[in-house]
Amino acid sequence: MIIGALFGFIAGNLTQSPYIGFMVGMLAGGAASLIHAFISITLRGNQIVSGLALTIFGLGITNFFGQDWINKKFTVPVHGIAIPGLSRIPVLGPILFKQDVFVYFSYLLVIFMWFLLFKTKTGVHLRSVGENARAADAMGVNVNGTRYFWTFFGGLLAGAGGAYLTLVYAPFWLDAITAGRGWIAVALVIFAMWNPLYAVIGAYLFGGIESLQFQLQATGTTIPSSLLNMQPYLLTLLVVIAATIVVRAKHIGTPRELGVPYAREEK
């Protein structure tokens, strides 16, 4: 995410196009994810270690390449497009239908991903390699190929999230600007029990809490701002605990072979 944020920001500034910046951010995220894929799929390394290393690498490399960009702004505005009719719905209208093109893209993406995961053969293959790679292999699914592709795809999306942050949401560059939002996304996946539709609910919940802190500060509350800033992370922790309990009880969610590398010859 941080890699997508920086490279998206740089590309956007150089071309003065938020769209090119966005694409470049995605590709940068995808490229970074391939490192993770290579370590955890081909070399069968520990995913947690590889993932942690990658985030530290991301912070380091963006710190290095971002030196000259600190406090610079991205000045090309991305305007909201109000959808006629729908945006007039009280309360929900402005929230959902007076947004920029990237937000609309995210709506489509949710539906597309849900459809892909649960309605298509591709989705069955994707889920099968995470649940029981041996069985999938026996049925002729290319386990490592599938895993590579979707890890890359996940990297594209993480990059998109980063690029949106520095191009639209807070259009400037600071060191470590993502401030751990990538981790919240990980919590979101657990919260959503690996279902894109639930992820939408979670995203609004987490987003709501984050904006709550600004709203509360604006009202001049006496709660110290450092406590308010802590909220999203505290909530993340609580949500993960709660979701884990639910998932355990209901026998759903977490792919069984999450983080397990696959080698055909091992028994």
Place this chain on the structure above:
Amino acid sequence: MADTVVTLRNITKRFPGITANDRINFELKRGEIHTLLGENGAGKTTLMNILDGIYHPDDGEIYINGKKTVIRNPADAIKNGIGMIHQHFMLIDTLTVLENVILGLRQQGFYINRKVVSENIREISDRYNLGIDPFIRIWQLSVGEQQKVEIIKTLFRGAQILILDEPTAVLTPQEVEISFEIYRQMVREGKSIIFISHKLNEVMDISDRITVLRKGKVIGTVEKNEISKEGLATMMVGREVLFRLERKPLNRSKKMLQVENVKAMDDKGLMALNGINFDVYGGEIFGLAGVAGNGQKILSQVITGLRRVVSGNIIIDGKDMTNASAKKIFEQGISYVPPDRLKVGLIPNLSTIDNAILRRYNKSPISNNSFINYTEAEKYTDRLIRDYDIKVPKKEAPVKLLSGGNMQKLLLAREISENPKLLIVVHPTRGLDVGATEFIRRELLKARDNGIAVLLISEDLDEIFMISDRIGVIYEGQVLDIVDIEKAEINKIGLLMAGMKSLKEEV
């Protein structure tokens, strides 16, 4: 005349150190159920994995419908109408039946047309009376139903030849009856079935013809109507005079282990021990023979305190130790050499020294209650290495780097050195070479001569006959019969292993 759908000619498959299949000839006719019968390790599954394209034969030819065919992988097998149902199901628990059925199918498009596919599944399900709902998730199904899903999966892919690898091993008797009905229906419709089993009763029930394998070779192919169970048992285990290791005369002391009417469940919650009874005395080796999966593992776990007993008693040297903790039971004088040396017996990534002191790391002189005295630990390890002739290149290196034989020696050395009242050994020589095997058997005899009660649980009949003083046969969680070694006949033991209680009276 029925035409032949599969012909195997001179199939040979070698693995390092063993010829699993030695010039096997086999044929399957259309519409028959042909059983492959043999003990564990006879080469049945290897042969079928060759037909399914998982292994490649070193030599020999395969003819499908009279045409010479090379089967490179399971996809090739399916193209030739061959479908194998493995002992361990290839199903994904969290997916639905439908999703499992279409998994990996090339002819399926991008979008899953649930309506069409589910109709096809229902059609197959109805035709064979399987009663499987395409939209249910696998984890919600019983093992018997999961097997039906495997059958549907195979039939959906157009299989005409089905290979069933010990399909009944995981089923309840009622489920076995139902599945046999399904198999019969399938052959009535012109499909052909290869049925792998080592249970004589079932084999006599379901087969048209039977081919018996022993140690990788075909002993013979017979029509079911022309042979008795006794005849099959002889073909299966039948061997000539058995070699018995030299031993001192039996000097039995008191009863060290008494297992009384013990019942216990396996991990799935099914009753694996159904009221099992036997005793082991000091100074004897009690050999418990039986085909895999009849409760041996569960039995060794309940005696050593690793699994709870549902009912019944386990009395060790006069003390009731039913459901006591593993530590208490060990302190009562029980040592244990588990079946899986790298999973239960040893800790693979710890060093030889650490593994050697596992039973006494908390006792003087190795421990002073706070720290481990590694000088003492090493001294102790050196003693075991010397006494048991264990080849250890580097004592500090992970124990998993040792050869199987040396690991087993280390394990046995550690356990016998505790000078137990009762030593439980499960499959002590499985996978070992001749030298290590003989060494371990001699050590077990030595333990017996020193007055230790030895419970030997093994699937290797030769081993049981070679060193036991008494032999019991375990079948479906019960000990069917116990005989003294002098009176034991291997064919009769073989029949008991296949679950033929009736023979008890004839003996």
